[in-house]
Amino acid sequence: MFDTTCKFLAESFSSDFASWLLGEPIPLTELSPSELSLEPIRADALILLASEEYILHVEFQTEPDSDMPYRMADYRLRVYRRFPQKQMKQVVIYLTPSSSDYVYQTAFEIPGTRHEFEVIRLWEQPTQLFLESTGLLPLAILTNTPDQAQTLRQVAERIDAVPEPRVQSNVAASTGILAGLTLEKDFINKVLRKEIMQQSVIYQEWKEEFLQEGEQTGILKGEQSLILRQLTRRIGDVSPEMRSQIQSLSLDQLEALGEALLDFAEPTDLVNWLKKNQTN
Structure with missing residues (x-):
């Protein structure tokens, strides 16, 4: 659910994620993982975004993953096979604090081969950056903030200022879902307006999944x-x-x-x- 929400944000606000991860708001479109493989490929927690020059590969993780270095190297080779002329940026974003060594691994290495990628541990990131972009607002609660409750209130204020109702509801619902990693549900519902969240596509999908579970x-x-x-x-x-x-x-x-x-x-x-x- 949390990984899916992050994927939804990256797809819906790709320019905000490009500004954050690539340093400039490059227009990006989604690239289907099926284009890169002759066999099934894990795609539940990743997003591949492409422009004319770049491919941005982002993996969202709530838990440490020992297989991540291999998977990043595997994707890099698959992308090179399909798009040898394009530059590629690979980032693993860990959502929740962990002391595991896996969240610090930034390379896949075997004799004669080494592949490097970037790792972002959200709990170490400055909060202000995430309060400045609509698409990054839901992640702010997971950053290096001394007061998560106050950060959620700041996020709620910025959400209320979003002029487009559909965007507003999607960001509010995504914020509510991700805030559930660290805050109590009752407090989240008090700060975020539930009637706005309920209008979101991601909220409806989450509710259906929750009911099925x-x-x-x-x-x-x-x-x-x-x-x-x-x-x-x-x-x-x-x-x-x-x-x-x-x-x-x-x-x-x-x-x-x-x-x-x-x-x-x-x-x-x-x-x-x-x-x-x-x-x-």
Whole structure:
């Protein structure tokens, strides 16, 4: 959700991101990852933007990623194969603070080969820069600010001054989603006008995704409850350890357990089934 929101911002406000990452507001258009590969390519948290001279490749990450250096080198070669004449800027943007060594890696290196890329840790960036561009406003809350609550209020003031309703709603919704990484929902809703956020495309997509996830969670919990009741009838009380293992099963695994438990006669049957079927 957070990575998708950042991708939406980079696509919608590409000139603001170009000014920030390239140093000038170069007009950029989205480049489909499918143009770069003969095989499937990971595309859920990245954005590729192209101009006549440049390709800007941005990866948004909420968590450290040990595979990032390899992936950046891989993309660079794919882009060179397709656009050998274009310059390329590659940036990994980490959204949330981390002490992991991975967020400091800026190169992929194997014997005879070295590829470098840029890393931006948002929590180290000065806040003022992000308050000066509409497309960067939602990221301001994640920067090096001594008072996140006050920064959100400043962002809200600037959002209210945006003249275009559609842009205003998209920026407000994106801000609300990203602010959720660090602030409480009630405070976010108090500072940002919910009626404006609800008009945004990104808000509607997020709401639909949230509801779908909630529905899946409800189904999973219902299946867990049913399985545990059936197990209690078949083999007696289920130990806390066994309950924990059952709660870690996927929906497909729970359905398989629901069929298998009809043949259970004692607790060891459950223990043996979990050993055989549970994946770590």
